[in-house]
Amino acid sequence: MSPWHSLAGKTIWVAGGAGHLGSAITRELDREAAKVICIDMPGKAEALVAREKLTRTIPLSRDLADTATLPAFVAETIAAHGVPDGHLHLTYASSSGKRLHELSAADFQRTFDQALPATFVLCRELADAMKPLGRGSIVLFSSMYGVVSPDPRIYHAPMAPNPIDYGAAKAALLQMSRYFAVHYGPAGIRFNAITPGPFPNPGVQSAHPSFIGDLAKKTALNRVGQNPEIVGPALFLLTDSASFVTGHTLAVDGGWTAW
Numbered sequence: 414m415s416p417w418h419s420l421a422g423k424t425i426w427v428a429g430g431a432g433h434l435g436s437a438i439t440r441e442l443d444r445e446a447a448k449v450i451c452i453d454m455p456g457k458a459e460a461l462v463a464r465e466k467l468t469r470t471i472p473l474s475r476d477l478a479d480t481a482t483l484p485a486f487v488a489e490t491i492a493a494h495g496v497p498d499g500h501l502h503l504t505y506a507s508s509s510g511k512r513l514h515e516l517s518a519a520d521f522q523r524t525f526d527q528a529l530p531a532t533f534v535l536c537r538e539l540a541d542a543m544k545p546l547g548r549g550s551i552v553l554f555s556s557m558y559g560v561v562s563p564d565p566r567i568y569h570a571p572m573a574p575n576p577i578d579y580g581a582a583k584a585a586l587l588q589m590s591r592y593f594a595v596h597y598g599p600a601g602i603r604f605n606a607i608t609p610g611p612f613p614n615p616g617v618q619s620a621h622p623s624f625i626g627d628l629a630k631k632t633a634l635n636r637v638g639q640n641p642e643i644v645g646p647a648l649f650l651l652t653d654s655a656s657f658v659t660g661h662t663l664a665v666d667g668g669w670t671a672w
Contacts, residue, residue: 417653426450429503431457437640443467477531487538499550499651507579524578547601557610559583567627594660603659633668
């Protein structure tokens with residue numbers, strides 16, 4: 414690859430790197446980058462590394478919702494592996510799929526408490542560490558439901574529409590990425606966001622084929638996404654190919670939000 418397309422020699426962190434979308438990204442980064450720090454809930458990153466026989470990926474178990482200890486975690490990981498060149502943030506939280514009328518104020522608040530403070534603290538700590546180097550790229554993962562509402566007509570009982578707390582938290586991530594982009598831009602650090610969807614996981618695809626058909630009809634491409642299709646957009650934003658791209662939201666949704 415041309416150097417400006419390449420991640421050769423780079424260290425990349427991936428929070429949520431063993432999940433449905435994150436695992437595809439981590440696998441490719443293991444081939445393209447010098448070192449990958451895959452952070453996920455206990456056991457998940459280790460299982461991915463063992464299953465896929467990844468050789469450049471270091472698995473770390475961490476519940477990032479524990480914000481009080483996040484600065485120390487970032488400092489310790491940087492001391493061991495160096496300041497990263499880029500970071501992808503794919504973690505999320507939701508109310509276990511509760512319907513709007515079932516959702517309590519505490520449920521709603523819990524999603525925000527689990528999703529937003531951790532993202533804010535971790536990304537700020539990483540960006541501050543990148544500042545002396547004068548470069549870095551951080552990508553937050555939102556959702557199409559951080560941009561538009563789910564269509565309740567395609568969620569047939571017993572399925573519940575994508576929950577309002579999830580969508581509201583994902584919308585907040587988009588604004589967070591813009592604030593970070595403006596704040597850290599003078600230091601040469603880029604912040605962008607990706608809004609993926611629909612990328613239903615294999616369990617949902619197997620259990621709800623008619624729902625998958627309805628999802629497909631909502632996209633311009635008339636199909637749902639497969640997780641390898643998130644890889645190129647994510648890696649693009651990390652590379653020097655996107656050196657003048659910051660504060661941007663990249664939709665990877667098959668045209669879902671185009672109409």
